[in-house]
Amino acid sequence: MINHRTAIIVDGKSYSLKKVSDEIRRKDGSIIILLTTKEIQEIANKTFYGDEQFCHIDFLTLTITEE
Structure with missing residues (x-):
């Protein structure tokens, strides 16, 4: 995941993601969508660990905790 403007090649075509929410629809x-850092961190917090799993890393505050 990246959160900066970029050029990317997908399915043999070149695309340029310039502003937040620019997207590429694949075949x-x-x-593929350009997100802000905060949006990426929120997604990571929601999806990195299972429902019952202890979250060792808080991606929003970038802190590591021990169980």
């Missing part, structure tokens, strides 16, 4: 139905 397989998936989407």
